[in-house]
Amino acid sequence: MAAHLDFPTSNGKYAEMFDKGELALLPTKKYIVVTCMDAHVDIKLGDAHIICNASGSVKEALRSIVISQRLLGTHEVAVFHHTGCGMLLFSTDHLCTLVKDAEPENLTIGEAVNKIDFLEFGDLEESVKRDVKFLQENPLLLKETKVSGWIYDVATGRIKQVV
């Protein structure tokens, strides 16, 4: 059975317990958290805008950050990367080759995958600093934006501030 077919059952139970009413369109705490798709920081619904993608990349998140700031009033960004992240284990070249080799006769795939920078990193602390710097220097962010960078330890649940 397809995994997604579990959704209606689990959602039925969730909806029965649902007591949040309509979520506010604007996050109550005016900040954005950018984090990884597989290790989430524990934040209550409605507190912040939570952007999750592979590694917690601010480059992939730029469109969402601009929308959040300019239309929905956030003025702080916290970047979280985490220990044991898969992004430490591969390179864009390696992934492009893997994708092309899966269907060597399909030229469309090669063209499509070559357009993507997968934004891997070799050092966790450096990757957090790089992402914070990218935001601090980006003209699209509001000038008064506070940007902080954190590492989340998946073995203990603890966070450490890097920037």
Place this chain on the structure above:
Amino acid sequence: MAAHLDFPTSNGKYAEMFDKGELALLPTKKYIVVTCMDAHVDIKLGDAHIICNASGSVKEALRSIVISQRLLGTHEVAVFHHTGCGMLLFSTDHLCTLVKDAEPENLTIGEAVNKIDFLEFGDLEESVKRDVKFLQENPLLLKETKVSGWIYDVATGRIKQVV
């Protein structure tokens, strides 16, 4: 006090209760959920890769989806958009103008914002269908990928399958 300064306190409490051990690098249920940064579907840590951005856009998420599929073994994608989404209320032109007008003499801003398609939509069901179609037709997704599309009702917590 900056909002992010709350993190160490709330994280301290979280870490005391922490009992997940090290999260598996691979999600247990082999699927990806793409959803909005401000209205999250209730999924347990480790079940799936959860990608959150403004509106739950699969275009912004493409890099993460490719990494999830090719390196981490997922083969199903569920796209969730939600009622009351801010993306129903603006256009890319409107947002570009807003950003440029905030600093009319800064030409760097205009150049940077013109590069972004903010991927707004006028109809919720259509936007889910459009995103599902984008993935079904994208050469970078594994051929056997199942893609489904859902609407999450923020007033009731209930979900409805669209595709």
